[in-house]
Amino acid sequence: MKKQIRKLIHRFENLKFRKKLSVLMLIAGLVPVGFLAFSMQYGMMNQLREKEQYNLEKMLEQSVSSIENQSQIYKNLVDYLSYSQNLRNIFDVETESDYEKYLKYVKVADPLLQMPTIYHKEIQSITLYSDNIEVPHGDTLLPMSEAENQQWYSRLNEGTLMQWSITRGVNKSIIASRKFYDNDTIKAVLEMRLDYEKVLEPFMSQLTDNTGGMIQDDNGNIVYAECSMDKKYRPKDIESPKDISENYYLVQRTMKDTGWNFYIYRPKEVSENAIHKLLLKNIPIILISVLLLSFLGYVFSLRMVSQLELLTENMNLINMGLRKVTVQSKSKDEVGVLIRSFRRMMDQMNHLISEVYESKIQLQNSEMRALQAQINPHFLYNSLSMINWKAIEAGEEEISQVTLALSAFYRTTLNKGRTWISLRLALQNIQAYVQLQLWMHDNDFNAHYDVDEKLLDYELPSLIFQPFVENALEHGLDIKEDPDHQIWFRIWEDPQTDLIYVSIRDNGVGMDTDTLAHVLEYHATGYGVKNVNDRMKLSFGEAYTIQIKSEQGKGTEVLLHFPKVQKGESNES
Numbered sequence: 001m002k003k004q005i006r007k008l009i010h011r012f013e014n015l016k017f018r019k020k021l022s023v024l025m026l027i028a029g030l031v032p033v034g035f036l037a038f039s040m041q042y043g044m045m046n047q048l049r050e051k052e053q054y055n056l057e058k059m060l061e062q063s064v065s066s067i068e069n070q071s072q073i074y075k076n077l078v079d080y081l082s083y084s085q086n087l088r089n090i091f092d093v094e095t096e097s098d099y100e101k102y103l104k105y106v107k108v109a110d111p112l113l114q115m116p117t118i119y120h121k122e123i124q125s126i127t128l129y130s131d132n133i134e135v136p137h138g139d140t141l142l143p144m145s146e147a148e149n150q151q152w153y154s155r156l157n158e159g160t161l162m163q164w165s166i167t168r169g170v171n172k173s174i175i176a177s178r179k180f181y182d183n184d185t186i187k188a189v190l191e192m193r194l195d196y197e198k199v200l201e202p203f204m205s206q207l208t209d210n211t212g213g214m215i216q217d218d219n220g221n222i223v224y225a226e227c228s229m230d231k232k233y234r235p236k237d238i239e240s241p242k243d244i245s246e247n248y249y250l251v252q253r254t255m256k257d258t259g260w261n262f263y264i265y266r267p268k269e270v271s272e273n274a275i276h277k278l279l280l281k282n283i284p285i286i287l288i289s290v291l292l293l294s295f296l297g298y299v300f301s302l303r304m305v306s307q308l309e310l311l312t313e314n315m316n317l318i319n320m321g322l323r324k325v326t327v328q329s330k331s332k333d334e335v336g337v338l339i340r341s342f343r344r345m346m347d348q349m350n351h352l353i354s355e356v357y358e359s360k361i362q363l364q365n366s367e368m369r370a371l372q373a374q375i376n377p378h379f380l381y382n383s384l385s386m387i388n389w390k391a392i393e394a395g396e397e398e399i400s401q402v403t404l405a406l407s408a409f410y411r412t413t414l415n416k417g418r419t420w421i422s423l424r425l426a427l428q429n430i431q432a433y434v435q436l437q438l439w440m441h442d443n444d445f446n447a448h449y450d451v452d453e454k455l456l457d458y459e460l461p462s463l464i465f466q467p468f469v470e471n472a473l474e475h476g477l478d479i480k481e482d483p484d485h486q487i488w489f490r491i492w493e494d495p496q497t498d499l500i501y502v503s504i505r506d507n508g509v510g511m512d513t514d515t516l517a518h519v520l521e522y523h524a525t526g527y528g529v530k531n532v533n534d535r536m537k538l539s540f541g542e543a544y545t546i547q548i549k550s551e552q553g554k555g556t557e558v559l560l561h562f563p564k565v566q567k568g569e570s571n572e573s
Contacts, residue, residue, distance in 0.1 A: 002328045003149075004124045007360075012481055021300070022294070022297040022298050023297075023302065024297075024313060025285025025293065026290070026293055026297050028272075029303055029424070030290065030293065033286060033290075035287050037286060038084065039157030043365075044258070046271065048271050048272070049249070049271075052249045052266065052271050053249055053251065056249055056250075056251040056264050056266065057209075057251045059206045059264055060206075060251050060252075060253050060263075060264045061253065062202070062206075062404060063202040063203040063205075063206050063262070064253050064255055064262050065201070066202035067199065067200065067255065067323065068204055068255055068256060068257065069201060070122065070445070071164075071199075071255070071257045072121075072177075072257065073122070074122075074176050075162065075176070075257055077116055077120075077192070078162060078176055078178050078190060078192055079162075080128070081112060081113070081190055082161075082190055084178060085481050086108050086112065087108070087109065087112055087113075087128065088180070089108070090104050090105065090108060090109050090130075090132075090133075092143070101205060101264070101572070105137045105140070106214045109137070109140055109141055110138075110140055113126040113127070113139065113140045113141075121195070122193060122194050122195045122198040122199050123192060123193070123194055123195075123200065124193040124195055125139050125140075125172060125191075125192075125193045126140070126190070126191070126192050126193070127139055127140060127141070127142055127188040127190070127191045127193070128140065128141050128188055128189075128190055128191075129140070129142050129143065129144050129147035129188060129190075129191065130143070130144055130180075130187060130188035130189075131143065131144045131187075131188075132187075132188075135374070144188070147189050147191070150166055150175075150176040150191070151168060151175075152165040152167070152177050152187075152191070153177075155177070156177060156186075156189065157281070161178055161447055162176060162177065162178045163175075163176075163177050163178075163181055163354070164176055164217070164218075164257070164258040164259075165177070165217070165261070166196070166217065166221075166223050167224055168371070172196040173193050173194060173195070173196055173201075174194040174195075174196055174200075175191060175193055175194070175195075176191075176192040176200050177189060177190065177192070178189050178190045178192065179299065181346065191304075192474065195465050200215070200224060200542065201261060202223075203215070203224075203479065204226070206264065207227065208228050208262075209228070209229055210228065210229045210230070210233060210266055210267060210270050211228060211229075211264065211265070211266050212225075212226065212228070212229060212235070212244070212248075212264070212265050212266070213226060213227065213262070213263060213264045213265070213485060214226075214238065214241070214244075214262075214263040214271060215260055215261070215262055215263070216260065216263075216267075217258070217259070217260050217263045218240075218259030218260065218491060222239045223260060225236070225238045225239045227265075229267065232552075233267040233269060235248070235271060237273075237341045241263060244265050245264070247267060247268055247269070248265040248266060248267050249265060249266050249267075249268060249271075250263060250264075250265040251263070251264055251265070255514060258342055267332070275527055279503065295365065299524070300480065302507055308335055310327045311327050311338065311339055311342065312336075312516065313327075314327040315342075318346070320523065323344045323374060325342065325346045325347075327342075327343075328343075346438060356500070357379055374465070378471065379539065387399075388405045393405060398439075398443065398567065401435075402439055405436050406430045406432070406436060406440075406455070408428060408429075408432040409429060409432040409433050409436065410448055412441070418462070419461060419462055420459045420461055420462065421459060421460070421461075421462045422456060422458065422459050422567070423455055423457070423458055423459070423460060423491065424455055424456035424457065424498075426452060426460065426465060427449075427456065427491070429463075429465070429466070430466060430469060430489065431449075433469060433470075434447045434469060434487070437469075437473055441478075444483070444485055445473070445477050445485035445487060446485065446486050446487070447487045447489065448487065448489065449489050449490075450488070450489070450490040450491070450492075451489075451490070451491045452491055452492050452493055454493055455492075455493055455500055455564075456491075457566075457568070458500060458564045458565055459565045459567055459569075460539070460562060461535050461536070461539050461564065463532075464532055464535070464560070465489075465502070465504065466528075467486065467528030467529055467531070467532055468504045468529070468532075468558045469489075469504060470528070471528075471529065472487055472504065472506040472508060472556065473487075475508070475509075475511075476506045476507075476508020476509055476510070476556055477507075477508045480507075480508050480509050484507065485506075485507070485508075486506065486507045487501070487504070487505070488504075488505040488506070489503075489504055490502070490503040490505075491500075494561075498563070498565060499560045499561045499562065499563055499564075499565065500558070500561065500562055500563070501559065501560070502560045502561075503557060503558070503559050504557070504558045505555065505557040505558070506555050506556055507554070507555040507558075508551065508555050509552065509555075510550045510551050510552040510553055510554055510555050510556055511550040511556060512552055516548060516550050519548055520533050520546065520548075529546070532548045533545055536562065539562075540562045540563060542563060544560075544562050544563075545556060546559070546560055547559040547560075
C-alpha cells in the first residue's frame with residue numbers, strides 16, 4: 001500500500017504545473033461535494049437501518065403478542081381442566097362398574113374435553129391419558145400406554161408441569177401437555193392438540209414482501225421456517241440464524257410460555273438498493289459540479305502557468321541543442337522575474353557550453369570508437385585448428401584431444417553470437433568443459449550423464465550450466481579429502497507439468513545453511529550463479545528460479561526447470 005502511495009505521489013510530482021493546479025482545484029472542490037454525498041448516504045442508510053429494524057421489531061412484537069395471548073388462553077384452559085375435580089374423579093375411582101364409568105365418561109368427560117373445541121377452532125382435540133382408563137373412549141379418554149407412544153411424551157420429564165412441542169410429519173400440530181400428580185406420582189396426562197397453522201397464523205401473515213421468518217423451540221429445533229423472497233435475496237439455509245444474521249436485518253423475541261424463539265428478517269440489499277437509486281438521481285448534479293470545477297480549474301491554471309510553460313518549452317529546446325532563449329516577459333510578478341533571470345543566466349553560460357559540452361562529446365565519440373575493437377572468433381578457431389594439426393603431426397594425441405575439446409567448448413560458447421542454443425549444443429558444451437577439467441584434474445573425478453534424447457532439440461539461454469559445474473569442482477570436489485569424486489548431470493521431462501528439468505549434482509563437501517541462504521546474492525562467492533538465476537527469470541519468468549539443495553559432507557544439487565522452447569520461439573528470434 002505504501003509503495004502504491006509513493007508511486008501516486010511520484011506521478012503527481014512529475015505532472016506539469018498546470019495539470020497539478022487543475023488537479024488540486026478539482027480535489028478542493030470534490031472533497032466537500034464527496035463529503036456531503038457520503039454524509040447524506042451514510043445518514044440515510046443509518047435512518048433506513050433504524051427504521052427497518054424498528055418496523056421488524058414492531059411486526060414481531062405484534063405477532064408474538066397475539067400468539068402469547070392465545071397460548072395463555074390454552075394454558076388457562078389446561079390448568080382449569082387439570083384442577084377440575086369432576087375430571088379427576090374419572091380416573092380416581094377404581095371400584096365402579098364399567099357401566100358407571102361409561103356414564104361418567106359420557107356425562108362428565110365428553111362435555112369437559114369436547115366443549116372447548118367448539119368455541120376455539122384452533123383446538124383440534126383434548127385427550128386425557130390415565131392408567132385407570134383401560135378401554136379407549138373415542139379420542140377423549142385413552143390408556144396411559146397410548147401416551148407413551150406419542151412424540152411429545154418424552155418431554156414430560158423435563159421439569160415443568162406443562163410442556164409445548166411440535167409433532168413431526170406432514171400434518172403438524174402443536175401439543176400442550178400437562179401432568180396430573182397425586183403425591184408425587186403421575187396419575188394422568190392431559191394433551192391439547194392445536195392446529196399448527198391457525199396458532200401461528202399471526203406470525204405467518206407477516207412473512208410477505210421479501211420477509212422471512214423462523215421459529216425455534218426451547219431445544220433449538222426448528223418449529224417453522226419460511227421466507228417470501230426472490231432467489232437472489234433468499235438465504236442458502238433458511239433454518240440457520242447464523243447465516244441469516246450476516247446479510248439481513250434480523251430481530252428476535254422469546255415467547256414466555258413456550259420458551260420458543262421467533263425470528264423475522266429482511267435482506268439488507270433490498271432496502272439499500274432504494275438508497276442507491278436515490279443516490280443515482282443525484283449523480284447528474286455531482287457530475288455537473290465536477291465538470292464545472294474542472295473547467296474553472298483549467299481556465300484558471302491556463303492563465304496562471306502559460307508563461308511557465310513557455311519557459312519550460314524554451315528550456316527543452318535548449319536541451320535539444322538550440323542555445324537561444326526566445327521566451328520574454330514584461331510582467332513584474334515572480335514568473336516575469338524568473339524568465340528575465342533565466343535569459344541572463346543563459347547568456348553567461350553559452351560560452352561554457354560551447355567549450356565544455358562539445359569537447360565532452362568528442363571525447364565520448366573517441367571512447368566509443370576505441371571499444372569497437374573486438375576479437376574475431378574465426379582467428380581463435382583457426383589458431384586451435386592449426387595447433388591440432390601440429391599435434392597430430394608430432395604424434396601428440398593428448399594435445400590434439402585437448403585442442404579439439406577446447407575448440408568445441410568455444411564454438412558452442414560463442415555460437416556465432418546467438419544468445420540461445422539447443423540443449424544438444426549446451427550438452428556438448430558442458431561435456432567439452434568437463435573433458436578439459438578431467439585432463440586438468442588428472443581424471444580424479446567421474447562424470448555421469450543421464451539425458452532424455454528427445455528433449456535435446458529444445459532451446460534455452462547459452463552458458464547456463466558451466467558456472468554450476470565449475471562451482472561443483474572448485475568448491476565441492478577439489479577440497480574434499482575423500483578420493484570418491486562424482487558429478488551427475490541429468491536432463492528429464494515432468495509429464496504432469498510438461499517442463500524440462502536439469503539436475504547438476506556432486507558428492508563434494510556441501511554448504512552450511514548460512515552460505516546456502518546467500519549463494520544467489522551478488523556479493524556471494526561465484527557471481528555467475530546469480531547471473532544465471534537472473535537470466536533464467538528474464539528468459540522464462542519469475543517462477544523459473546534456480547533451486548539449490550546442499551548438506552555439509554554429502555554434496556550439493558542444483559535444480560533448474562523451464563518450459564519447452566522450440567527453435568525460433570525464443571526472444572532472440
